Every structure is written in C-alpha cells, then in structure tokens.
Amino acid sequence: MTATDLPPLALGGHAVDTTGQGPARPTPWAPLRVTGAEIAETVEHLSRAARPDDGRRCAALVHPESTTGRSFSPGVEVVVEVLLPGESTTPIRRNSSLVQIGVEGSGLVEVGDTSLTMDARDVVTVPSMRPHRFVNHGDRRWVRLSYSNAPLLDFLGTHFQEELDAAWAPGLPLDGPIDMVETDEIADRGSAPDHEISPTGARLRGYEYLVDIEPVPNHPLHWPYEAARALMAQTLGDGQRTIMALYNSATERRQGATNSFFVTLSRIPAGLTPRAEGPGHRHSSVAINYHVEGTGYSVVDGQRIDFGPGDLLLSAPSWREHAHYPSDSGLTVYTVQDHPQHIGMESLIWQEDLSGPIFALGLEKGQTGYTAPRNWDDE
Ligand SMILES: [Fe+2]
Known part of the structure; x- marks a missing residue:
C-alpha cells in the first residue's frame, strides 16, 4: 500500500504510509560566511534609519536555506543589534533566551532585577521570560550580536513575545509567584502521589510535579x-x-x-x-x-x-x-x-x-x- 492508497482523515490531514522509507539521514545546510565588512555595512544601515518606536534597530543574518526567513542555522537566529547614544529599547519578555556578544561600544543590559554593564567582546545572557531592555547611556554607538533559539520556537509555532509597560524598571516584578492560600490541603509536588510502578524504575505520579516543577534559578550572567x-x-x-x-x-x-x-x-x-x-x-x-x-x-x-x-x-x-x-x-x-x-x-x-x-x-x-x-x- 502506498500513501496514495490511504483515504484522507475525516477531520483534515491524512495518513502517510512510511513503510520501507529507510533510515533517517541528516540533511545539513551548507556552510556560510558573513564577512566583517558585510556586518559593518548592516550596522551602518541600521544606524542611518530613524529610531523605530520600540528602539530595536536590528537585522537578522539569514542563511539562504532558512525555512523561517530569519535563521542563520536551522535552530539559531543571529541578529545584529544597534543602539545609538542616548537610545534604549522598550521593555519586553519572550520565551526564547539570548546570548549577547559585544561588538562595538558599551551599554546597559537590564534584566529582571539586574543591570549589567556590557563592553565590546563581553558576553551577557538573557534568560527566557525575564523582562529586559537595553540602554545606551554612552556617547558611542553600541553594537551586539544576539543569538537566540527563536527559530526552533518558530518551527514549533510557539515563539512568545510581549511588550511590557514602558514604565518597567529592573526589580519591578511582572506576574510574580502565584499567591497560594495557606492551607494544609494545598496541592503541590510535596504532597502529590508518587509510586514506583515496575522494577524498571518507571513511576506513576501526580500532575503537580509538572505544574509545580522545582525551579532552577537562572540569572542573567556576564562574562567580561x-x-x-x-x-x-x-x-x-x-x-x-x-x-x-x-x-x-x-x-x-x-x-x-x-x-x-x-x-x-x-x-x-x-x-x-x-x-x-x-x-x-x-x-x-x-x-x-x-x-x-x-x-x-x-x-x-x-x-x-x-x-x-x-x-x-x-x-x-x-x-x-x-x-x-x-x-x-x-x-x-x-x-x-x-x-x-x-x-x-x-x-x-x-x-x-x-x-x-x-x-x-x-x-x-x-x-x-x-x-x-x-x-x-x-x-
Ligand atoms: Fe566541531
């Protein structure tokens, strides 16, 4: 039987007969070089434009094989970001995380309750879902390369980003922890059932283990x-x-x-x-x-x-x-x-x-x- 023999599914989609397709093989993209001159030209282009409303002068470096139109490799986005003296970006949060590498100038990375001064060649991370903004108090242009996992989230259809109130400042909480009613009957992972169900080590446990996952503190970090x-x-x-x-x-x-x-x-x-x-x-x-x-x-x-x-x-x-x-x-x-x-x-x-x-x-x-x-x- 081939795929064409299978009827369409009643509510949309179709079944595909994958019998005999053989093993999966990697399908890598071609290598790619973006020259320093091309990045410099991109920076000049971004610097000449009028300040955008959100303050983010940015350009993604895109591979010719990109399927999202923004990615540099299948799962990595590399964005050139520019802030002119006196400029700042509007605060946002997103469920992708960032690695920032300083290219030129310096500035302030404000994340959560932290403010980090980042110089050229420094590396600063911005964890997922932390409110953040970039501020250039100096008298020089500030240029960064910003790497994120956005293409993977785009592929999954779940890249989330929201603009925050312009009045947000470091230390100002957003959603914060959910207030729990003080009661002995509270359902959390500490009181959830948890059983070993077979000698293989398989377990059967309550849903609280998911919705109340033990957090691992993840702070913005700075490598000078x-x-x-x-x-x-x-x-x-x-x-x-x-x-x-x-x-x-x-x-x-x-x-x-x-x-x-x-x-x-x-x-x-x-x-x-x-x-x-x-x-x-x-x-x-x-x-x-x-x-x-x-x-x-x-x-x-x-x-x-x-x-x-x-x-x-x-x-x-x-x-x-x-x-x-x-x-x-x-x-x-x-x-x-x-x-x-x-x-x-x-x-x-x-x-x-x-x-x-x-x-x-x-x-x-x-x-x-x-x-x-x-x-x-x-x-
Ligand atoms: Fe390698």
Missing part, C-alpha cells in the same frame, strides 16, 4: 572579556587553555551559557606554525564562529572558507566534517553551539575520527583525554 582572556593562554606553550566554555550553572549537565547554547572563547596566541590539513570531526550540533581577531580558514566537507576579523561563519552545519586552520596571526573566536538542546533531547552524537565510533554524549562514557577540538600548542 578581559577577565576571561587573562585566564587563558598568553603565549604559545604556556600551559594555559586555548579554548574554554562560558558556563552557567543553571544549565547543569547541559554545559550551556543558556539552556540552548554552549559558548566558547578561543584564544590562540600569535606565532603558531600553521598545521597541515587533515581529517576533521563532526557532531549533530551546529557551530557558529564569530572571529574577533586573526585569520585562517576552515574546511567544511572539503570546502575551504577563509576567515578574518569580524567574520561570522556557520562553520559546522550539523554532521558536516569540519576542521579549522588558523594562520600565525593568533586567533580570538567566540563559538556558539546548540549542544545543550541536543543534550536535553539525547541527540548529541559526535564522531571525532570519521573511521571511528559515533559517541552519544551524555548517554554513555564519553571521550577521555580530550581538552579541545585541537591541542594547538602540541602541533
């Missing part, structure tokens, strides 16, 4: 670039790390800066002898490199893509083999990857050696003796 830089390699072979992760403890074992994104800072000192090309690795997560300093090239499924300061690269579309070859200029790179989403879904598969095993990270013993995709100091 200078402080991070000082903790990393200063010269070749000094024993310090050349790549480290910006970790938010609220993401627990998902290793993220947010529950969507894993963010690393790479700092490779100048003077490195460029290494010979060789095999790369691949993983189900995507990687987006923002090259702050330095030159070199990436090879993605055999395609060479040169990079320089200010470039943004979709350098690792899901499951495409990739490797990076910095020149002797030294390198400073922020990389955003959607590992935490995959860890939550048990879908983070990783193949370091394309003739070797495929690891399901977080589900089995992972790789050992692995401190970075490449140990630059050793090569």
